[in-house]
Amino acid sequence: xxxxxxxxxxxxxxxxxxxGCVRPKLLLPCGFLDTLxxxxxxxxxxxELAHVKRGDIWSGWLFNLLLAAHWFNPxxxxxxxxxxxxxEAACDAHVLAALGRGH
Numbered sequence: 001x002x003x004x005x006x007x008x009x010x011x012x013x014x015x016x017x018x019x020g021c022v023r024p025k026l027l028l029p030c031g032f033l034d035t036l037x038x039x040x041x042x043x044x045x046x047x048e049l050a051h052v053k054r055g056d057i058w059s060g061w062l063f064n065l066l067l068a069a070h071w072f073n074p075x076x077x078x079x080x081x082x083x084x085x086x087x088e089a090a091c092d093a094h095v096l097a098a099l100g101r102g103h
Contacts, residue, residue: 005049009033016044021057043095050091059087 006025070076
């Protein structure tokens with residue numbers, strides 16, 4: 001994996017998102033950098049980097065393959081919602097711990 005994360009401003013997203021498995025890019029809504037303070041942007045970047053570090057892009061693809069095979073199963077849809085919520089909470093916890101605020 002490349003040692004850096006490319007930033008791309010685009011009108012295709014409403015909130016920061018990662019795109020790509022091999023060379024992920026951080027997609028930011030146009031003008032997003034102008035709306036946040038330096039500290040807030042640091043938190044956003046740390047959160048997205050936590051996704052990269054944890055391999056969340058790969059695990060998300062694997063889960064989506066499972067969902068494609070079992071699209072008819074409501075338990076898989078429920079598990080997907082929980083998976084995404086837990087993944088986001090884990091990245092938030094990682095950022096707070098890295099900033100010395102994790103209690």
